[in-house]
Amino acid sequence: MNGRRLVPLVFILLFFCCQTLSQTGTKKARPLPYEYGRVVINNFSNKADLAPVVFEHWLHRSKYTCRVCHVDIGFAMKTGATGINAADNARGYYCGTCHNGKMVSDGKPIFEACSRKATFDDRKRCERCHSYGKKVAGEYDFFRFSAPLPKERFGNGLDWEKSEELGLIHPVAFLEGVSVQRKSLSAQKDFALDPKLEGMPEIIFSHKKHTVWNGCELCHPEIFMGVKKGSRKYTMVDISEGRSCGACHTTVAFPLTDCQRCHSKPV
Amino acid sequence: MRMCSSQKRTKRNERSIFLIVLAFAVLLLGSYASAQIYLPKAPPEPSAYGRVILQSHVATSPGPVVFDHWLHRSKFTCRLCHVDVGFAMKANATGISASTNREGFHCGACHDGKRVIEGRAVFASCSGDAASNKQCARCHSTDKKSGRKYEYNAFTAKLPAADYGVNWEAAEKSGVIRPVDFLDGLSVKKARIQNREDFSIKAAVSWVKPITFSHEKHSIWNGCELCHPEIFPTAKKGELSFSMYSNVHGRRCGACHGKVASPLNNCQKCHPRGPEWAEN
Amino acid sequence: MLKRENIAVVLVLVGLAVPCNMRAASSPPSSTTEAVEGWQKEFEDVCSKTQDAMILSIDELTALVQKCDTLMPQIEKLDETRKKVYMGRLRMCRGLYAYVLESKKNEKK
Numbered sequence: 001m002n003g004r005r006l007v008p009l010v011f012i013l014l015f016f017c018c019q020t021l022s023q024t025g026t027k028k029a030r031p032l033p034y035e036y037g038r039v040v041i042n043n044f045s046n047k048a049d050l051a052p053v054v055f056e057h058w059l060h061r062s063k064y065t066c067r068v069c070h071v072d073i074g075f076a077m078k079t080g081a082t083g084i085n086a087a088d089n090a091r092g093y094y095c096g097t098c099h100n101g102k103m104v105s106d107g108k109p110i111f112e113a114c115s116r117k118a119t120f121d122d123r124k125r126c127e128r129c130h131s132y133g134k135k136v137a138g139e140y141d142f143f144r145f146s147a148p149l150p151k152e153r154f155g156n157g158l159d160w161e162k163s164e165e166l167g168l169i170h171p172v173a174f175l176e177g178v179s180v181q182r183k184s185l186s187a188q189k190d191f192a193l194d195p196k197l198e199g200m201p202e203i204i205f206s207h208k209k210h211t212v213w214n215g216c217e218l219c220h221p222e223i224f225m226g227v228k229k230g231s232r233k234y235t236m237v238d239i240s241e242g243r244s245c246g247a248c249h250t251t252v253a254f255p256l257t258d259c260q261r262c263h264s265k266p267v
Numbered sequence: 268m269r270m271c272s273s274q275k276r277t278k279r280n281e282r283s284i285f286l287i288v289l290a291f292a293v294l295l296l297g298s299y300a301s302a303q304i305y306l307p308k309a310p311p312e313p314s315a316y317g318r319v320i321l322q323s324h325v326a327t328s329p330g331p332v333v334f335d336h337w338l339h340r341s342k343f344t345c346r347l348c349h350v351d352v353g354f355a356m357k358a359n360a361t362g363i364s365a366s367t368n369r370e371g372f373h374c375g376a377c378h379d380g381k382r383v384i385e386g387r388a389v390f391a392s393c394s395g396d397a398a399s400n401k402q403c404a405r406c407h408s409t410d411k412k413s414g415r416k417y418e419y420n421a422f423t424a425k426l427p428a429a430d431y432g433v434n435w436e437a438a439e440k441s442g443v444i445r446p447v448d449f450l451d452g453l454s455v456k457k458a459r460i461q462n463r464e465d466f467s468i469k470a471a472v473s474w475v476k477p478i479t480f481s482h483e484k485h486s487i488w489n490g491c492e493l494c495h496p497e498i499f500p501t502a503k504k505g506e507l508s509f510s511m512y513s514n515v516h517g518r519r520c521g522a523c524h525g526k527v528a529s530p531l532n533n534c535q536k537c538h539p540r541g542p543e544w545a546e547n
Numbered sequence: 548m549l550k551r552e553n554i555a556v557v558l559v560l561v562g563l564a565v566p567c568n569m570r571a572a573s574s575p576p577s578s579t580t581e582a583v584e585g586w587q588k589e590f591e592d593v594c595s596k597t598q599d600a601m602i603l604s605i606d607e608l609t610a611l612v613q614k615c616d617t618l619m620p621q622i623e624k625l626d627e628t629r630k631k632v633y634m635g636r637l638r639m640c641r642g643l644y645a646y647v648l649e650s651k652k653n654e655k656k
Contacts (some may be wrong), residue, residue, distance in 0.1 A: 032372050179595075182597060216643050259460060
C-alpha cells in the first residue's frame with residue numbers, strides 16, 4: 001500500500017463526507033432590512049488590533065451608483081476579495097477615495113479612514129467602520145433614513161428604483177479625479193428570458209434599468225460571459241449560489257425570494 | 268529481501284493507515300446506503316408537536332421562549348411568518364432579541380401592542396422591564412399556570428382531528444380556521460404565479476410507492492417564496508435528488524414535514540398505500 | 548549568512564523607504580490638480596469609451612483591446628496600491644471590449 005493508492009481513496013471519502021454534511025435545503029432567517037447588504041471585512045483588521053469592518057450597503061447605495069464603487073474605485077464584489085488595507089486607504093484609494101477628510105457629502109466633509117497619523121484618541125473614528133461586535137451608533141439611522149422612501153418587500157424593504165425616480169435619492173455617478181469621463185449609454189432594448197419551467201412567467205430583463213447604476217463593465221464579461229444571447233443557460237441553482245444574476249441579487253440588490261420582480265411578463 | 272527495522276515500521280504504519288481508512292470508508296458507504304431508507308422516529312404528543320424552544324439570550328431573558336406552532340398556524344399562513352416577517356426554519360437561527368422585537372421586527376411585527384388581529388390589539392412583546400412585567404410569561408413559560416392564555420386541548424377541541432393531531436387542511440376547507448396571509452405595512456401584494464399541475468416523485472428505493480406532490484396544496488399556505496429557491500433551488504423536476512435522510516434531518520421536505528407540518532412517520536400521507544413491506 | 552548587523556541595516560532601509568513612498572503617493576493623481584502621468588491619460592482615454600462599446604466597429608474594438616494590452620506592463624510597474632487599483636480597472640475595461648468584440652465577430656459569422 002503506498003501513498004498513490006491512498007489519494008483516490010481519500011477523495012472518495014471526502015466526497016461522501018460532503019454529501020452527508022451538505023447544509024442546503026433549509027430556510028435561513030431573512031436578514032432584517034438594515035442588515036441586508038451588510039459586508040464584514042476582516043483581512044487585516046484583527047492583525048491591527050481593530051474589530052472587523054462592517055460595511056452597510058444601504059447608506060452608500062443611496063448616495064453613489066454601483067459603478068462608482070465597483071468599477072471606478074475598483075472594489076471587488078466578493079467579501080474580502082479586494083484586499084483593502086490601511087495603507088491603500090491612507091493613500092486615497094478604495095475607501096480612502098472619499099473617506100479622506102476633504103470630499104464633501106451632504107454638506108459635510110467625509111471623515112478620514114485609516115489615516116497614518118491616527119493616535120489612540122482617534123479610536124472613536126476608527127470604530128465608525130471597525131465596529132463588528134461593538135455597539136456603535138452610526139451617524140445615519142436606518143429608520144429615519146428609510147422613512148420617506150417608497151417601500152417594497154424583502155431586502156432593505158425599500159424600492160430603490162422608485163426612490164430615484166421620485167428624486168428622493170440622487171446617486172452620484174461620477175467622481176472627479178477618479179471616474180473616467182464617459183458619454184451616456186446608447187439605448188438598449190428590454191428582452192425576455194425564457195425560464196426553464198413551463199408555466200413560470202417569462203423574465204423581462206431590462207438592460208436600461210441595470211446600466212443606469214452599473215454601466216457595462218460591472219457585469220460583462222466577469223458576471224455574464226456569454227456573447228450570444230441565450231448561449232448560456234443560467235439555472236436558479238446557479239443564481240442562488242451567487243453566479244450570474246446572483247452576484248447581486250442574493251446579497252445586495254433585491255433577493256431571489258421576490259419571484260415576481262423578475263418573472264414579470266404577464267402569462 | 269531483507270528489510271531493516273525502519274522499513275518494517277514504515278510498512279506496518281502504511282498497512283495500519285490503510286486499514287483505518289478502509290474501515291472508515293466502509294462505515295461511510297454503509298451509512299450512505301442506509302440513508303436511502305432512513306426511517307423517521309415517532310413524534311411527541313400532539314400538544315407538544317411543533318414546539319420550538321428559543322434560547323439564544325437565555326442568560327439575560329426571563330427564561331427561554333416556548334413557541335407552539337399550533338396557535339399561530341391556526342391564525343396565519345406559514346408564508347406570512349417565514350417569508351414576510353422572515354423567521355428562519357431552524358430554532359435559534361433567526362437572531363430574535365428583545366431589541367429587534369421592540370423595533371417592530373420578528374415577533375414585534377405583530378406583538379407591538381397596536382396591531383389588531385381578530386378584533387383585539389396583540390400584546391406587546393419585550394415591552395418593558397422583565398422584573399415587573401407579567402406579560403413576559405406569556406411567551407417565556409411553558410404552561411397556563413405561568414401565564415399562557417391558550418391551552419392546546421381546549422383550543423383544538425373544535426378542530427377536525429387527523430390520525431395524529433389536527434387535520435389542518437380540513438379545518439381550513441370547512442372554514443373553521445381562516446389563516447391570514449397579509450399584514451398591513453409588511454406584506455406586499457404581488458401578481459399570483461400560476462401553480463404547476465400535480466406531479467409524481469419517485470422514491471429512492473423501488474419498493475416504496477412514488478409520491479404525488481401537489482403544488483396547489485402547498486402554495487395555499489406557503490406561496491412560492493417559502494420553498495423556492497432556498498429549500499428547493501431547482502426549477503427542473505428531477506434535477507435535485509435527496510432521500511429520507513435529508514427529510515429526517517430537517518432539509519428539503521423535512522424543513523417543514525417532521526417537526527411542524529405533519530410527522531414523517533405517517534408514510535401514507537405522502538406515499539399512498541405506504542411501503543409494501545410494512546403492509547403485513 | 549544572515550548576520551544580525553545585515554538584518555538591522557535592511558530593516559533601517561525599509562523603515563526609511565516606507566514613509567518616503569507615503570509622502571510621494573499621499574493622494575490619488577488627479578487630472579485637475581497634479582501633473583497627470585502619461586499612462587493615466589492613456590488609461591482615461593482608452594477606458595472612456597466603454598459606454599459606446601456596442602456601437603464601435605470591430606476594428607475600433609480591436610485597437611482598444613491592443614491599447615489596454617500596451618498599458619498593462621506600465622501599470623505593473625506602479626507602486627503596490629496603484630497597481631492593485633488600476634490593474635483591476637483595466638481588467639474590467641479590457642474585458643468589456645474583448646467581450647463586445649467577440650460578440651460582434653460571432654454575429655458576423
